[in-house]
Amino acid sequence: MYAQPIxxxxxxxxxxxxxxxxxxxxxxxxxxxxxxxxxxELSEAISNAKDNVKYCSVCGNITDKDPCEYxxxxxxxxxxICVVQDSRDVIAIExxxxxxxxxxxxxxxxxxxxxxxxxxxxxxxxMARLDSTVEEVILATNLTVEGETTAxxxxxxxxPLGVKTTRIARGIPSGADLxxxxxxxxxxxxxxxxxxx
Amino acid sequence: MYAQPIxxxxxxxxxxxxxxxxxxxxxxxxxxxxxxxxxxELSEAISNAKDNVKYCSVCGNITDKDPCEYxxxxxxxxxxICVVQDSRDVIAIExxxxxxxxxxxxxxxxxxxxxxxxxxxxxxxxMARLDSTVEEVILATNLTVEGETTAxxxxxxxxPLGVKTTRIARGIPSGADLxxxxxxxxxxxxxxxxxxx
Numbered sequence: 365m366y367a368q369p370i371x372x373x374x375x376x377x378x379x380x381x382x383x384x385x386x387x388x389x390x391x392x393x394x395x396x397x398x399x400x401x402x403x404x405e406l407s408e409a410i411s412n413a414k415d416n417v418k419y420c421s422v423c424g425n426i427t428d429k430d431p432c433e434y435x436x437x438x439x440x441x442x443x444x445i446c447v448v449q450d451s452r453d454v455i456a457i458e459x460x461x462x463x464x465x466x467x468x469x470x471x472x473x474x475x476x477x478x479x480x481x482x483x484x485x486x487x488x489x490x491m492a493r494l495d496s497t498v499e500e501v502i503l504a505t506n507l508t509v510e511g512e513t514t515a516x517x518x519x520x521x522x523x524p525l526g527v528k529t530t531r532i533a534r535g536i537p538s539g540a541d542l543x544x545x546x547x548x549x550x551x552x553x554x555x556x557x558x559x560x561x
Numbered sequence: 562m563y564a565q566p567i568x569x570x571x572x573x574x575x576x577x578x579x580x581x582x583x584x585x586x587x588x589x590x591x592x593x594x595x596x597x598x599x600x601x602e603l604s605e606a607i608s609n610a611k612d613n614v615k616y617c618s619v620c621g622n623i624t625d626k627d628p629c630e631y632x633x634x635x636x637x638x639x640x641x642i643c644v645v646q647d648s649r650d651v652i653a654i655e656x657x658x659x660x661x662x663x664x665x666x667x668x669x670x671x672x673x674x675x676x677x678x679x680x681x682x683x684x685x686x687x688m689a690r691l692d693s694t695v696e697e698v699i700l701a702t703n704l705t706v707e708g709e710t711t712a713x714x715x716x717x718x719x720x721p722l723g724v725k726t727t728r729i730a731r732g733i734p735s736g737a738d739l740x741x742x743x744x745x746x747x748x749x750x751x752x753x754x755x756x757x758x
Contacts, residue, residue: 387579409570417593427564
């Protein structure tokens with residue numbers, strides 16, 4: 365029903381996560397109909413990103429230079445490494461402007477269901493970074509079963525090295541009502557209560 | 562916070578309709594991380610579609626050849642022209658497999674709010690097509706205020722030519738409950754009731 369180049373574009377767009385057939389069709393028409401150079405700019409941005417983006421050989425973050433800006437920064441605190449599942453988690457943490465240490469990207473979490481074991485993650489590379497300059501490893505994997513399992517596993521393998529290992533706090537999100545908070549979260553929040561100075 | 566090529570890709574993707582910052586970020590990471598040649602295939606599909614897609618000089622449909630497949634088809638019924646607002650409406654109508662006539666794409670609808678008048682639509686081109694071979698013009702603009710206004714306007718300008726002009730039926734959608742149908746639709750459905758043979 366579609367002209368061949370449109371058909372091809374719709375089918376390529378449909379492969380994007382969360383983009384169904386209908387949305388792909390809408391996007392394809394938008395791209396084709398855009399008056400300015402948008403289609404070429406988008407096309408170029410995609411191939412350029414693919415060409416120039418690589419993984420940092422130290423932390424595993426997505427970057428356009430190796431080592432990445434965090435690993436090569438002279439101003440970041442090199443005594444703390446924050447371990448996350450994904451590059452996008454780095455962006456989320458950077459947005460808080462609260463953290464000035466280094467990062468380590470695992471590339472996922474342990475998940476027997478999906479057949480992902482510790483050897484599939486960048487845990488050996490993390491261990492290799494834990495020399496005497498590193499004082500703390502913050503485990504900032506997701507607060508899901510997989511994330512918790514991964515944090516537990518890493519804390520166990522790090523323990524013999526004597527490096528302090530911490531886990532990000534579980535509790536009630538900012539702005540949330542207690543009434544609508546699930547029991548597990550509420551129980552965690554009570555258990556993790558802190559003295560008010 | 563992002564490496565420059567990622568930043569650029571996210572900002573280009575954000576210009577797509579319905580794609581917010583968060584979604585653009587998710588899509589960008591997906592594109593960059595895709596193992597196979599997906600990024601290049603997508604990039605190529607976009608620029609190729611933009612390069613090869615044009616507007617049919619007869620009906621105004623998006624096409625890769627001029628005249629388009631409908632206008633140049635020897636099997637379509639050339640005595641009926643179905644007038645729609647947008648190329649996507651053609652796809653929707655083709656899906657029904659009910660219609661075998663020609664099309665005419667207006668490129669929008671009359672909308673004083675958006676400053677779109679009859680002269681901004683392909684109405685003159687439609688008039689030029691109405692020779693003695695055309696027996697019916699189906700007005701299939703949207704069932705919105707703008708679509709109705711446009712249908713009314715076109716039916717008025719066609720009237721002196723003596724060509725039969727019809728409007729697609731208003732009524733209750735297939736599968737809908739009367740209970741949840743708005744009054745205007747229900748009123749239209751009652752008004753437009755048909756004798757059961």
